[in-house]
Amino acid sequence: KGVWSEYCTTKALTVASAPSNRTEHACRIPSSKxxxxxxxxxxxxxxxxxxxxxxxxxxxxxxENGHISVDMSNAKDVSAALRASQAFLAKQGYMRGAQKGGAYGLTKELVLKRDNYVRFIDAALKESPSRTIVYIDESYIHHHYSRHNDSLYHPDDKVANPPKAKHKGRRLCFVAGIMSDGEENSRLLGLEIFQGGKCQPKDYHGMFTHAFFVDWFGDLLEELEKLQKYGVIIAMDNAKYHQGKPFGTPTGSMKKADMLAACATYGVEVDERSTRPVVWAALKDHIDRTVKSEVESMAMERGHLVAWTPPYHSDLQPIEMVWSDVKGKVGRQYTVTTSFEDVRVRLDAAFTALPSKTIYNCIGHTERKVAAMSLYLETLDEADEELGQCSSDDEGSVDNVSEASSDDDE
Known part of the structure; x- marks a missing residue:
């Protein structure tokens, strides 16, 4: 009857999907973006x-938005539409009740660092004119890095068995910064590539030292000077070699007598009879609060500012997307005959051909995300203030009722 009714109405027939679990069933609510x-x-x-x-x-x-048609005068249709809504929400992964855990599963300290960074960067971008921001980071690529996830193969071809993939090899480490200056003038800054040594640590960060980074950072500041960029915000992660203190700053390996002398120099009050760990804890706390890292001091001398990106938030560092683009171009050219020298040539070519628009789009994507997160935080603050005001009003009402009751009793 349904088929005949449809034909009489539309003068056309619709081919029904074969009953199986391999096709998506027709739904009243489309699962569109x-x-x-x-x-x-x-x-x-x-x-x-x-x-x-x-x-x-x-x-x-x-x-209201026209994504589902419901006859509100028909109770059965309303119930069916509600069931369709519930099925849609379940399919999308929504759950009921209080959400457990915090955002990103971070500690309160890390959440505070993230929120402060987001607010700071968003405020800098809203200045007129907006502040220039340079994002810097390090990465690496090894000899046998490949990007063949989209390569074709036939599942029935049992003859063409490629050699086992190699996931180790000599490394090419590189460090650079990116700066947004419009689609045509956004650029890569201070690119430096070097080969890893024979005793390479598992973590590529071990290939970088504080002394190397300070020298490179000085060259970056010179490049910004030549570009006549002033008051720049330089964003980087909190790697140990980034945050190294100036030479001569007290360290935890000093003798207790030297620590006590340093406490006297810095004006830190500590009992001389205290144990060495206690003395160092007091001294370290003072140093962390008052002594700037070497790169922060270098930047401030040139009128710039260093901003530390929050831990575990690589999505707030746009240069990560640039690394992915460059390494992808190199990895897609890999074959079993690729030599380490070929990797270096291809890496140089990928950086040379890196379009300004790619850098501009990567930075723009991240900065739009920062703006959205900042708006989210502002909305949270407003909601908390409204909730606090409502609580205060309720308490005032209770007090008034109590006073009125007391007057009546009298």
Missing amino acids: VVTKLVLEFVRTRRLTRTRVVAKDILALLS
């Missing part, structure tokens, strides 16, 4: 304002 994003932003906004949100609210939202 537009609908998915609309629901996500709606739920996020409601949660920010501490407003309860359930499937009925999602159904009303989709109905």
Whole structure:
């Protein structure tokens, strides 16, 4: 009857999907990017304002935006639409109840660092004119690095068995910075490539030392000077060799007598009878709070500023996407006959051919994300203030009621 009714109405027949679990069943609510994003932003906004949100609210939202047609005068149709909304939410992974855990699973200290960084960068970008930001980082590529995940193969071909992939080899380490200056003038700064030694640590960061980084950072500042860039914010992660203190700063390996002398120099009050670990704890706390890292001092002498990107947030460092682009171009050319010298030639060529627009888009993507996160934090603050005001008003009402009751008793 349904088929005949459809034909009488439309004068056409629709080919039904074969019953199986390999095809997506027809749904009243489309799982399109537009609908998915609309629901996500709606739920996020409601949660920010501490407003309860359930499937009925999602159904009303989709109905208002024309993504589902519901006959509100028909109770059965409304119930069916509500079930469709519940099924859609379950398919998208939504859950009910209080969300467990914090954002990114970070400690309060790391969340504070992230929020401070986001607010600082967003404020700098909103200045008129906006502050120039240089993002710097290090990476590496090894001899046998390949990017063949999209390579073709036939599942029935049992003859063509490629050699086992190699995931180790000599490394080419590199360090650079990127700066946004429009689609045509965004550029790579201070690129330096060097070969790793024979005793390479597993973590490539071990190939970089504080002395090397300070020398390279000085060259970067000279390059900014030639480009006539002043008041630049230089964003980098908190790697140990980035945060090294100036030469002569007290260290934990000093003798207790030297630590006590340093405490006297810095004006740190400590009992001479205290043990060496206690003396060092007091001295280290003072140094961490008052002594700038060497690169921070170098930047401040030129009128620049260093901003430390928060730990575990590589998504806030746009140069990571530049590394991925460059290494991908090298890795896609890899074959079993590729020599280490070939890798160096291809790496140089990839950096030379790196388009300004790619750098500009990578930085723009990250800075838009920073702006969205900053807006999210502002909305959270406003919601907390409103909640606090409501609590204060409620307490005032209770006090007034108590006073009125006391007056009545009298």
